[in-house]
Amino acid sequence: MTEEQDLIKACLKGDSKALESFYDRYAPMLLGTCMRYIPVRVDAEDLLQEALIKIMSNLRGFDFRGKGSIEAWMKRIIVNLSLNFLRNKTTKNIFVYVGEESLLDLNETRETELDTTDLSIEEIYQLIGALPVGYRTILNLYVFEKYSHQEIATMLGCTEGNSKSQLLRARALLKKQIKELRTQKEALPVYGN
């Protein structure tokens, strides 16, 4: 029996130490995932609580399939909850089209211009968070959760083409924002040696 399985077993018994250990191990990962979809920390933490309740309620039914399976299962739960949250919060269609013409030419940006090593993790989070909901959601699902356009279309109830076009625009807008951020940084005076 693996360490993860032991931890699950102890959690199911209601062992407080095990629950805390479980929380310390997985909650930061879940919050990190959630905040890519919902950049407002308070909302993300509320959703995390909801996800943890759901996880604990269904933990007995979880079918352990090797190391990392529980992480994937929990990630799926938080992503689904995040999507539901966005659906409920966004009364209109989450898909938007921002400055189409100005964005499309940026798809040809060189790879060197996209280097994000000079950007902190927080800045990347901010950039993703600043994207319109539809762009952000599809970018997250495609880039980080590795869903295909077909799967995204099924999940969001849109067409595959819609998913593709939204991703294209999300990338373009993100590139534009990275470029702008870098320009701002370069413009700042450097003090000291």
Place this chain on the structure above:
Amino acid sequence: METKDPLDQILDGALKGHTISPSATSKSEHLDAMRQSIINANKRRNQKRLSLSLISAAAVIGALILFLTSDNWLVEKELSPTSQSEKATITDNSLNHPNTETAKSAVLNISEEKRSNNLNENHIISKDNDISKDQSEIKENTNQSSEEVKPIEDITQETHIPQINSTLLGNMKSQSFDLYSAFALAPIMNKRETHLNLLAGVRKEDTLNRPTPKGFFNNKTLKGLSIAGEYSPEYIFNGTDDADQWVHSGALTFEYKRKGYSIRTGVGLSITGDITRESIDFKSYLGTTKVLDSVQFEWDEDNRKLTPVFYYTDQRVFEDQISNAILKTKMRYTYLQIPLVLGYDFVNQRNYSIGVRAGSIFQILLKSEQISTDYSGGDNLIINMAQVTPDRVKLHWEALGGLNFGFRISNSVRLELEPQARYYFNSVYEKNDGINKPWSLSLRTALIYRLSR
């Protein structure tokens, strides 16, 4: 093939495995929520197990009863004229019964009348003589059958009744059905059914002739009325976490039954437990200290000076910081129950019955008593107390539905098992914010005494 953009790889690489720690305040909230959901999940699991066990137990009991009463069921089936495959037999007892003798003599009298009525028709006379001859043979055969059990087919074969021409058959068919016709036509028409009809007639007559009991139990007003002592263990779902899931009820009920329909009412008592929580703000007791109360000076003659004498009083010392604790008090509640239940028995055999029941129970809180408390604050100074668990409502009512299985123990006493599901129309608590309306599963066990015989 979907193209991979370099930005995707850069973003994925940058954020891969990145985590964000929740704030400390959220952590404690989240842990509490996790603990609670584990408790709830375990509770739900236990409830599910229990309900499955109850259903299984009810099914097993039902199957067992059906199995135990299967012999009677077969007898009923054999006597039924609608059954196809069985062979009816005439037993010694049925033919030796005094009423059977009456029936036999009735056959002879009727045949005499019939013969005189038919004398004018020549073509019938000869046949009629045959019939009267055959009749005496039938009589002989029935006398013989009192000594040994014979199937109907055997008896009718032995009677050697000659073929009756179609005219006679038509005439006899056109007349009202009587015992004569029954015996005469038996071999030609449906032999088995005719004999069964004859037996049914004899049995009915026997019932009518049976002496009826006198006195209280013969009172016509009590017909269909019965009294029952019952006990019902009940398991409640959707109560509060602290509430005892088990409720034990006992009742004395009266039931009136007519043509399978029934109505039941009475009075009962139900007892259940609960834990009442109270939030207590207190200051911890640290110990006792002596506080200077007064000083008195006395003149010391030897040393020629004033000597102070200090007077102290004991004073308890408490922690400045206010602490909080939850006081749990175990309570016992007694309710008066008034049920009103309607029912219909769709299977109503001599030894058992199966039916449905539906109705409501009205409950009145009679008594609430404190059993024990876990607070042992000792000398702590209580600053404030607030009740966390809401009070119980004085009146509430619930709907119930169930299956009723009745089993005969003796002529007057029956046992009834009734698995029931109940739904509470209001919560048992006064403030029921966030508390779902409870529902329950119970098994009513009742011993029923029939007041009329």
